[in-house]
Amino acid sequence: MRDVQWIYSHEVVARPQSQQPTARIPAPTSAMQTCGPLLFAACRRRGRPSPADAVCRCLVIHLSARHDGTARRGGSVAATTKPSRLAASPTLPRVPIPTRTRSRMHLHQLKPGEAASLPRHLLEAHVVALVRRCCPGLLALRAAHARLIRLRLPRLTAAFALSKLLASSSSCGAAPSYARNLFDQIPEPTAFCYNSLIRALSSAAGAAPAADTVLVYRRMLRAGSPLPNTFTLAFALKACSIVPALGEGRQLHSQAFRRGLEPSPYVQTGLLNLYAKCEEVALARTVFDGMVGDKNYAAWSAMIGGYSRVGMVNEALGLFREMQAADVNPDEVTMVSVISACAKAGALDLGRWVHAFIDRKGITVDLELSTALIDMYAKCGLIERAKGVFDAMAERDTKAWSAMIVGLAIHGLVEDALKLFSRMLELKVRPNNVTFIGVLSACAHSGLVNEGRRYWSTMQELGIKPSMENYGCMVDLFCRSSLLDEAYSFVTGMAIPPNSVIWRTLLVASKNSNRFDIVQSASKKLLELEPCNPENYVLLSNLYASNSQWDRVSYMRKKMKENNVNVVAGCSSIEINGYLHKFVVSDDSHPEIKEIRLLLREIADRVVRAGHKPWTAAVLHDVGEEEKEVALCEHSERHGSWLPALTGNATTMSTVGVYSTARQIFR
Template sequence: MSSAPFFTTQAPPSTPPAKRLSGSPSPFSCNLQQPDRLALLIDKSRTISQLLQIHAVIIRHGHENHPILNFKLQKSYSSLGRLDHSIALFSHIDSPNVFFYTAIIHGHAVHGLHRQAVHLYANMLENGVQPNAFTFSSLSKSCSLEPGMVLHSQAIRFGFGEDLYVRTGLLEVYARGGDVRSARKLFDTMPERSLVSWTAMLTCYAKHGDLDDACALFDEMTDKDVVCWNVMIDGFTQHGRPNKSLGLFRQMLEAGVMPNEVTVLSVLSACGQIGALELGRWLHSYLVNNGIQINVHLSTALVDMYSKCGSLEDARLVFQNINAKDVVAWNSMIVGYAMHGFSKGALQLFDEMRNRGIHPTDITFIGVLNACANAGLVTEGREYFNLMSDLYNIEPKIEHYGCMVNLLGRAGHLQEAYALVKNMAIAPDPVLWGTLLGACKLHGNITLGEEIAEFLVSKNLANSGTYVLLSNMYAAAGNWDGVAKVRSMMKGSGIQKEPGCSSIEVDNKVYEFLAGDSSNPKSGEIYRMLEEINRWLKAHGYAPQREIVLHDIGEREKEQSLEVHSEKLAIAFGLISTRPGATIKIVKNLRVCSDCHEATKLISRITGRRIIVRDRNRFHHFMNGSCSCGDYW
């Protein structure tokens, strides 16, 4: 039977035949001459050594051409990682039937040799061997969307279009290829659905951001295993909804489903996104108390979580206890040091890593360049940037250029930063332009800022950050006509400013605040504490920075606007909700403003509290009236 156009390529050359296995007597040779007994032993073999001994017995007793034994040997060799032996056996078969073809196709598919699996299928059709249901379900693991559609048509032509396993495999093909509509259509027409098909459909929705549809489907399921829960938890984590992810994790535990390594990795990532340190610590304890081996992958995830949740001490402790540190582990610790502003520690760790012979990656240099940017180390930053390509043959990516623009711009080298952007080997993105625009605002270079903003608007690259930064520059210069012009442009483009949001974790629960928020049940207590804070600040000489308010309003209105910024509300909530002396940790989605930065320094001195704030760019550790950033951020 001729194949479809896609399946017309030749089969791959076979591996040279393996030598016959013979020699000393095998412990399996006694009373095991019957093929059915040998077949049973093959099924029970768990190591390659056992399988080789059984193979030797088969040859010694003249069963080397027995179809069932050869089929089982071929399949077992593949499952134990010796695909070469499996191919050698297949190459000795004069007229392989569908079972032999299916076994060798399956072996290539599970080992990631997808092109070879498809070639074998083409060879099978060319030799007139008709596939069965297992052929299609095995081959579906190797198909991308376009050949998968051809495979679907062939499954129907050969009469296997309604088979549960075949349909489930095809569903996975459509899901992987992003054809959500076809996947759902196939799912809806299945007369019965396996747990695998439910999971495949869930994966399709989470992977492509259709989280509401995924939730609706998940709620319909009566039988949910750990894989289903993992798909949902990871989907919300990957798409920036960590609170929902953590909520699902709690439901999973209440349902009595035991988490595995995949679950833990997703939940730790969610904890890091919102700064849920206590939940992250509980999860760490859960691993230890349940005897789950904390391998290098879990350890690295813990380092990343602790760093992002503000506990660099815990991150450092986990890192030090990793026995075989790979480059990913080193990168996590270097990035952790950099984001907390401990630039010297990050660079020392980079030197130690190189001295141990570990080759840095592009991620390593993002951490190193960020460390330089946070400390204003311009000369060192230039050297590391050049080191990437000169010594390690790593071509700079957009993130590395962003680090350099941030470093140069904040240090006042605006023209050098501008020249770097214009002469980049790759096209700059809006984030990079926004970084340069922010540097223009910082140093009051309105002329260059206007030039950049006009360019972005003309190229349809402007986003809310572009307009806000330009408005900030006009407001700082008292140019309220310019501010009004920018706001008119934003309104005309339908662009809205991203609202500032601050979160704080108390008693394993994360609370979020917007500016002027009154939705918290303790809102009355929060605002009374805020009034108390304002009295403390004024008594210590604090003067509100009214000039940063981007509205042409009265001075008292500007002052009131500053008093209810989201991070101040979160701090007030932390003061009334935690024991005296406890550290307060805040996560903010935007860069902390200069007024809140100055106020938080004073609050830390007045209350004797350590206050840690993670903003969009970095961590600020406030203690005894000073900040770890040295007022350079």
């Protein structure tokens, strides 16, 4: 302890030369050079240096006089910038304070009125440090804004501070009005300010971002300076793709072409995302093919997602193979798009291969990808595999629970679906509209009317606003239980106008129960809502044909010609050996169609010779019996069902899944 006191007095109190010790203090060791900053950091954390702390401070500075001690000097200053009762030694040499340390010092000690006396670069460093500390909290951002106002910064520094606050408002989830107020206070906004405002508006929820960003872009053009750059268009296109807003996006595309900014990879990726989300796959593919240089994984993912969104499964999977050939590693977003494409087409074998590819490449299976796998396996008929993916999830969000409940409801596992919903509520996971679609669908398929009413009340108690699909599930529940009067009252009392699907459900149920009073009302509403939809005319025509009202059938066909309505031919598809085969009514393009027809006619002859008769009542056309028998063999679903037997793949396929545009069949 005596040695420590001597070192302290030697460094702080000036002694006569005769009293100084003759022994030389050794040069600083590597341990002292390494531990010096750590000692000062510990002093700074305690906030009040002790005499031993001062000893460490003086010793390190003295021993480091001939060495590069910038970090240690900065550390010593930082250790004494907080309130302390220990004064600095007058005998210590004056050392320069690093800028980073001064910024931290001003961050704690700068007072209103002192800002004008400091250099601009120090003030800007203080602003950057202050704004960086508050992200990503909105309350902290507002607190930083208030502190900067109290400091009464100079004009140029104030504009710099507002631009930094504006840039942080998008990541903090600030309201668009707050971002606009910040922007309006900047006297001469730069391109960075415009870009930050557009980015903040694009982060806002709702349908407003597209229109608002276009208005900001036009305001930028009217100002004349600064001119839009690639980031301006990229942020604006991102806002248009959120809604999505195709009209505003086309205007921005023309601006990019006029200003020569179209070749930019940021702009091209934004255009690709916009057209893909707007289901304009032809335009998206044009942008994709015209991209300069190597395409990144974001461009590949956007194009694959666009194909998947419109049901072009073969194109999506083919592009995924091209992505692998180009040696571009996919990410989770890419795999979600590929899995969704497999789910929409019922490509079970491809879905399994993609799942194995994910495991082989070590791609992170996050919540969204796990949910996509659950949805794919459920729609392709492997509900047990969907359960396996769900049970293997370390954490589950509302989307994962909803996908599993909907999958169980699709497969008729009503009890399991309702038990899983009860378990979801026990774990305090808040359901959403999709969750109740699965629950109400399960009740409808099993005729649980009272339970369906109870779950409908539960949804309202939770404050969940019913969607059109939720209303449709309740109408389906009443119609399946032959409660047509209650169904009609429910439809007419909906909080939102019912769509064509609800009226179509009510129409079919009323026709099956011979409630022609409801049939007339529902058919009238249906044609008012969608006068050019061919499905409505086909449905009404089949309804009249089932009752042999051929005059009304002729009237419906006449109305179709008057309104230029063309019937879309039915399509069925089946996956064999990784390839999706499509069959369309009255289409002979498939290479095996002739052999399939011969096989079906041979089977029909055997069935007739065995004493069975074809059910020609299912053919709702005013034609002879022989033509009806031929029409039964021409159904696209039959063509798809017998293709595996013709090609010799029936014995190797555990499940033959035929996917029709009208329904989904598992055999």
